[in-house]
Amino acid sequence: MAENRDSVHDLSLVNQTLHDEGNAVLGRRGFLRSAALGGTMLAVPGLLTAACASSSPSPTQTGGGKPRHGGKLRVAMVGGSVTTLDPGLAVAEIEAARATNLFDRLVNLRPDLSLEMDLAESMEPNANASVWTVRLRPGVEWHDGSPFTADDVLFSFRRMGAPKSTLFGASVMALVDLPGLKKLDRLTVQIPLKHPVSEFPVLFITPQMQITKNGQTDFKHPIGTGPFKYVSFSPGRQSVFAKNPHYWQSGRPYVDELLLIDTSDPTARLNALLGGQVEAIDQLSYAEAKAQQRAGNIRVLAAQGSNMVPIYMATDMEPFTDVRVRQAMRLIAGRPQLIKTAQDGTGTIGNDLYGHGLPNYDTKLPQRHQDIGQAKSLLKAAGKSGLTVTLYTSTAAPGMLESATAFAQQARAAGVTIKVNNGPAGSYFGAQYLKQNFAQTQWLTVPMYNWIGQAIAPTAPFNETHWHNARWDSLLRQAEATVDPGKRHDLYFEMQKILWDEGGYIIWGFYPLLDGLSLSVHGAIPNPANELGNWQFQTWWLSG
Amino acid sequence: MTTTDAPASSALASSVRAHPLLRLLAGRVGVSLVLLLVVSFLIFLGCQVLPGDAATAILGRNATPSALAALREQLHLNQPALYRYFHWITGVLQGRLGYSVTQQIAIWPLIRGRIWNTAVLAGVTIAAMVPISLALGVFAARHSGRAADRVISMGSVSLIAVPEFVSGTLLALLFGVSLKLFPAVSYVPPGESPLAIPQVLVLPCVTLLGASVAQTLRMVRAGMVETLQSEYVAVSRLNGFPERQVVWRFALRNALAPTVQVIALNMQWLVGGIVVTEYVFNYPGLGQELVTAVTARDIPLVQTIALLIAAFYFAVNIATDIALIMLVPKLRTAR
Numbered sequence: 001m002a003e004n005r006d007s008v009h010d011l012s013l014v015n016q017t018l019h020d021e022g023n024a025v026l027g028r029r030g031f032l033r034s035a036a037l038g039g040t041m042l043a044v045p046g047l048l049t050a051a052c053a054s055s056s057p058s059p060t061q062t063g064g065g066k067p068r069h070g071g072k073l074r075v076a077m078v079g080g081s082v083t084t085l086d087p088g089l090a091v092a093e094i095e096a097a098r099a100t101n102l103f104d105r106l107v108n109l110r111p112d113l114s115l116e117m118d119l120a121e122s123m124e125p126n127a128n129a130s131v132w133t134v135r136l137r138p139g140v141e142w143h144d145g146s147p148f149t150a151d152d153v154l155f156s157f158r159r160m161g162a163p164k165s166t167l168f169g170a171s172v173m174a175l176v177d178l179p180g181l182k183k184l185d186r187l188t189v190q191i192p193l194k195h196p197v198s199e200f201p202v203l204f205i206t207p208q209m210q211i212t213k214n215g216q217t218d219f220k221h222p223i224g225t226g227p228f229k230y231v232s233f234s235p236g237r238q239s240v241f242a243k244n245p246h247y248w249q250s251g252r253p254y255v256d257e258l259l260l261i262d263t264s265d266p267t268a269r270l271n272a273l274l275g276g277q278v279e280a281i282d283q284l285s286y287a288e289a290k291a292q293q294r295a296g297n298i299r300v301l302a303a304q305g306s307n308m309v310p311i312y313m314a315t316d317m318e319p320f321t322d323v324r325v326r327q328a329m330r331l332i333a334g335r336p337q338l339i340k341t342a343q344d345g346t347g348t349i350g351n352d353l354y355g356h357g358l359p360n361y362d363t364k365l366p367q368r369h370q371d372i373g374q375a376k377s378l379l380k381a382a383g384k385s386g387l388t389v390t391l392y393t394s395t396a397a398p399g400m401l402e403s404a405t406a407f408a409q410q411a412r413a414a415g416v417t418i419k420v421n422n423g424p425a426g427s428y429f430g431a432q433y434l435k436q437n438f439a440q441t442q443w444l445t446v447p448m449y450n451w452i453g454q455a456i457a458p459t460a461p462f463n464e465t466h467w468h469n470a471r472w473d474s475l476l477r478q479a480e481a482t483v484d485p486g487k488r489h490d491l492y493f494e495m496q497k498i499l500w501d502e503g504g505y506i507i508w509g510f511y512p513l514l515d516g517l518s519l520s521v522h523g524a525i526p527n528p529a530n531e532l533g534n535w536q537f538q539t540w541w542l543s544g
Numbered sequence: 545m546t547t548t549d550a551p552a553s554s555a556l557a558s559s560v561r562a563h564p565l566l567r568l569l570a571g572r573v574g575v576s577l578v579l580l581l582v583v584s585f586l587i588f589l590g591c592q593v594l595p596g597d598a599a600t601a602i603l604g605r606n607a608t609p610s611a612l613a614a615l616r617e618q619l620h621l622n623q624p625a626l627y628r629y630f631h632w633i634t635g636v637l638q639g640r641l642g643y644s645v646t647q648q649i650a651i652w653p654l655i656r657g658r659i660w661n662t663a664v665l666a667g668v669t670i671a672a673m674v675p676i677s678l679a680l681g682v683f684a685a686r687h688s689g690r691a692a693d694r695v696i697s698m699g700s701v702s703l704i705a706v707p708e709f710v711s712g713t714l715l716a717l718l719f720g721v722s723l724k725l726f727p728a729v730s731y732v733p734p735g736e737s738p739l740a741i742p743q744v745l746v747l748p749c750v751t752l753l754g755a756s757v758a759q760t761l762r763m764v765r766a767g768m769v770e771t772l773q774s775e776y777v778a779v780s781r782l783n784g785f786p787e788r789q790v791v792w793r794f795a796l797r798n799a800l801a802p803t804v805q806v807i808a809l810n811m812q813w814l815v816g817g818i819v820v821t822e823y824v825f826n827y828p829g830l831g832q833e834l835v836t837a838v839t840a841r842d843i844p845l846v847q848t849i850a851l852l853i854a855a856f857y858f859a860v861n862i863a864t865d866i867a868l869i870m871l872v873p874k875l876r877t878a879r
Contacts, residue, residue: 076729264835265824265826268825272731275729426596429600
């Protein structure tokens with residue numbers, strides 16, 4: 001995003017990256033389906049304990065030493081437009097970051113993308129995952145000093161799931177039998193579901209799923225359990241939060257004050273960091289990150305996950321109904337070259353499968369490389385030699401237009417003419433989205449279960465490749481019904497093999513999240529789930 | 545009430561009728577109001593050309609048809625565009641600026657502080673621009689043809705040619721990032737006036753001065769060169785008046801008429817230049833809000849800010865005309 005120098009486009013992107021970190025605005029039907037997929041991605045499905053509660057304590061990524069207390073941490077981020085601090089209504093990343101630091105979730109994603117227990121100490125399903133028992137962390141206090149209990153969780157759930165609720169949690173609560181929601185004791189909640197969902201906990205990693213205090217509906221002066229307490233907030237300008245001295249992660253946070261400042265212009269953000277006006281900024285461009293790191297003025301916080309701007313082919317639309325054409329297009333992609341052109345050489349090459357760095361990602365399949373000869377003969381066999389096709393793209397995400405153009409160049413060698421159609425960034429995912437046969441898209445790092453539910457399951461709301469495959473669907477249903485994690489793991493691999501052989505995505509690479517830190521910042525741990533180390537500012541500290 | 549009102553209003557009416565300047569002013573204001581209505585409609589048409597709407601801007605990548613429909617309903621984007629325009633403009637005519645679509649709050653409190661911030665930036669810029677350009681312009685005219693004049697002229701041409709986003713970025717890099725003399729980014733804590741932290745005004749002001757001073761000083765110089773060659777200046781000099789008095793009291797006043805127009809033009813240009821400059825420096829003014837509003841497809845907010853800028857443009861025009869008429873007696877009778 002920061003790569004795009006056109007300021008107007010830049011701003012339009014503020015709201016475009018909001019969504020992917022969760023199930024933000026999923027259509028209800030789509031979400032129900034996705035949630036019913038059942039999953040295997042949890043390390044220990046069924047029983048999640050607090051054994052490894054807080055994020056991995058290895059703040060060595062940006063310098064070690066003994067954390068120093070005190071100081072003011074100022075962070076400039078791409079601006080938002082939401083005027084409330086209600087976490088359930090957060091849209092832009094800066095809003096999700098505010099929610100994350102005022103409140104806590106039941107669970108979150110660790111830097112290695114496994115599940116971390118936060119306000120929940122454990123989440124246990126019954127035999128068929130239709131009833132979940134959540135044990136809550138004892139000794140947690142709200143910012144006003146009152147204890148955190150099961151009543152707060154019940155209130156939050158009911159508020160999210162209230163009729164006509166516009167909170168993002170509404171789609172999760174649609175799975176819950178809310179009238180049957182029960183407090184077993186002061187710190188235990190029983191959640192009956194309408195359908196078995198064995199990966200239910202994963203749905204709570206979204207930043208909008210923060211637990212709010214029993215009775216709180218007005219967020220002018222929000223009371224949370226998070227590492228920072230509310231001081232002031234001016235929409236579109238900045239928020240000021242103060243250290244919560246009673247935070248449950250002992251010793252944290254280290255800084256006394258946290259300022260999140262809306263700064264949409266990428267040059268202004270970088271200047272603010274270089275000029276010493278802030279300690280951290282989000283969304284560095286590839287070129288800036290390289291240049292500044294070389295100059296040694298700042299540290300670059302890089303998180304390599306499964307973020308990608310792939311090309312997709314609608315498998316039920318011409319000329320891509322023929323699997324040979326799809327495979328030929330995949331063989332055309334010169335992946336290292338695309339990474340070089342579109343991402344300034346930063347990132348990891350892809351193998352036409354989503355999920356780099358996520359549990360259950362199949363790394364055993366052979367890496368697909370460019371093979372123009374094979375591509376040509378496949379096209380010939382399909383009767384599609386000399387194919388001409390339009391590729392829809394835009395500058396809606398960094399590297400999209402660049403990779404489309406480079407891919408079109410590469411296709412010439414195989415006798416394929418690709419016309420690149422560069423649409424307006426602000427409305428790229430608008431009326432024409434999901435109706436195009438050949439286009440580009442963007443996905444950020446979410447648990448594989450969430451991504452399948454959004455992008456590739458039979459009723460996924462964003463089924464870009466129009467993927468419908470009877471055998472794959474039955475494997476999916478099988479996986480849903482399979483309790484044994486090892487067996488489910490095998491089923492996931494089988495599903496990925498089918499996608500590798502027949503799917504509609506050309507996933508040529510993954511790009512890292514890049515943020516800039518002043519040399520005085522320590523303790524920031526890169527986390528592919530979100531920029532700025534998933535906004536876990538409680539682990540950050542400032543040297544003098 | 546009517547008995548006291550009637551004489552007062554008729555007195556006003558008669559004074560307007562009586563005084564040609566007031567009559568002119570009333571006429572101009574009337575025409576401007578009609579033109580503002582036309583402008584508001586043009587702004588509305590312009591907004592319609594923008595691809596997408598607030599719902600697609602908010603949802604972005606997540607825009608499923610059902611999510612879009614739900615959000616459009618929530619944001620009241622379902623009514624026809626023309627209906628929303630008339631709803632907005634009738635509100636404006638009654639003094640209500642309406643509500644921001646994306647922020648769901650009244651527009652006036654949203655932009656009140658920003659209007660002040662922009663006024664401060666523009667005011668400081670103009671306050672600095674007038675004396676600097678007069679001094680440089682007169683200096684260049686007095687040394688016309690010599691090295692100093694050439695340097696000033698060449699410099700001003702180059703400055704005019706550099707867009708604000710380039711000069712602003714360079715200034716921020718040099719004085720903000722490298723030398724750390726002034727803040728590279730103009731953060732103004734909410735609720736504080738930029739006048740309380742004047743250092744944040746320095747770089748945006750210098751950026752805006754770059755182009756505006758250059759234009760004005762060239763006009764001052766041209767007027768002065770011409771005036772200094774006129775007979776009455778020669779006569780004054782021959783009469784032994786000190787050169788200082790000849791230049792600043794006799795010549796400059798006559799050279800000022802075109803300069804007033806250029807200063808006015810610059811004030812109008814500033815409004816446009818300020819949008820870019822505010823964005824480059826993250827200065828919390830009206831321009832930055834406009835960019836945000838356009839990107840968020842917040843049409844009522846875009847329309848309101850654009851209308852305010854247009855109104856300012858008209859106001860400066862009228863003020864310039866009046867100032868010129870008062871400065872040049874010939875124009876008073878010409879009408």
